[in-house]
């Protein structure tokens with residue numbers, strides 16, 4: 215299929231902000247695509263070439279792309295950077311520059327979707343010596359076949375920012391409409407497989423029955439079930455009737471899979487961290503049966519009997535060398551709290567049964583693998599939940615979880631079946647999309663971050679606030695370096711970056727604000743911590759901010 219056909223769709227998608235119109239356009243297109251090409255078309259329209267469960271990234275920075283554009287267009291890298299700054303968007307700049315390029319008359323072959331898909335997938339696999347050159351070769355290979363309009367989207371796609379306003383929600387609805395299946399079934403298949411390309415193909419080939427058969431597979435990570443905030447412990451338990459309350463540990467959420475003899479550890483953003491935690495792998499090997507399973511838990515670090523701050527945990531996880539030394543310095547304990555698969559999928563079992571199974575298969579060992587501390591509560595003994603909360607906080611943990619014992623495991627959904635209650639006020643997880651360099655001595659550091667929330671409907675990122683406090687100098691320096699690596703634009707002191715760094719932001723209140731595209735802003739925002747354990751989909755939504763605002767002001 216010619217890439218220009220997909221580009222024509224992108225143009226139409228970009229020209230409307232209406233969700234229903236986008237779903238119409240997309241569903242019509244999907245229903246006409248050859249089924250073998252569906253995965254490529256679906257993923258590329260989401261701005262990627264990898265399914266959600268994959269941890270692969272293209273790893274092509276701004277500079278590398280500019281270099282490739284320069285080779286193909288014959289225009290100097292400086293001029294290209296200037297043009298990008300002027301247009302404020304790499305795609306628009308590429309389109310204009312490609313209109314002028316000298317070689318344009320030599321294009322003989324049309325660029326195809328297959329070629330773009332294959333080349334970009336190859337780009338991600340390149341590592342080691344000469345990686346940059348080989349990446350550039352693959353990119354120039356496709357970019358040189360691109361007409362101006364194609365270059366617009368191709369360059370954006372390479373920076374993983376397609377900007378056509380299609381998020382996973384719209385894509386799911388479009389798949390449902392194109393192949394006439396219930397959106398709920400599409401959603402479930404997506405949550406279980408984490409691969410909308412596969413879901414589209416199965417919906418097309420096998421319809422509802424095929425989608426229903428898609429299930430969990432050890433080895434393929436699944437989106438975790440998320441929690442809403444409880445208004446109060448009492449209210450939450452009264453509403454649930456009966457609840458399992460557990461200590462909320464402040465660590466790294468992990469999903470541990472065993473397939474045959476291999477144990478793999480994923481974070482909640484489905485990143486494979488097995489190599490960083492050999493101690494956990496070893497402990498799990500001893501604590502659980504040698505059968506296929508998927509269990510979930512929280513890893514915390516303990517020093518002198520107290521949990522250590524989250525930041526140190528991430529630091530240990532990211533270490534590539536001297537892992538054994540780090541294990542001695544920061545010993546990890548795993549608190550298991552759920553089982554999703556044990557010889558068979560268990561997500562449709564009620565939580566009460568899953569917990570029983572978890573208890574029956576786990577040989578706990580203090581300080582290594584334990585089960586989350588749990589009390590069973592009804593309206594008669596709410597005190598026990600309050601007591602658990604108090605003791606958890608005193609022991610240095612975050613609060614408690616309040617879970618419905620009758621609920622199935624609902625992947626990827628932040629629902630009412632699992633609640634959290636913390637000692638500290640609510641925060642927002644927001645993604646950095648830009649920043650400003652400081653003044654004087656700090657002129658070389660990005661000191662203020664423009665953070666954005668996600669629009670649930672369109673997947674677009676909408677600015678919410680500038681955050682300028684909460685980080686020490688070392689962290690500022692480190693963040694500045696990271697931002698410079700993912701920079702997509704620079705104008706004076708202002709830079710724009712790819713949406714990759716997520717910050718947890720505390721604030722005094724949410725206010726309405728015409729100044730920010732989200733329509734809201736935060737008073738006295740402070741960075742609480744960097745959330746490298748989260749991915750773009752975990753970023754808080756404008757809709758959540760709106761509902762938090764309304765809760766307060768009605």
Ligand SMILES: Nc1ncnc2c1ncn2[C@@H]1O[C@H](COP(=O)(O)OP(=O)(O)OP(=O)(O)O)[C@@H](O)[C@H]1O
Nearest residue numbers: 440441460461462463464466467512551586615634
């Ligand atoms: N016993 C437990 N049961 C379930 N989750 C737990 C437990 N202890 C700690 N957690 C952690 O609490 C999180 C639940 O809150 P939520 O789903 O909202 O994630 P989050 O956005 O990371 O929230 P937070 O920032 O409050 O940790 C889980 O993701 C998990 O990491």
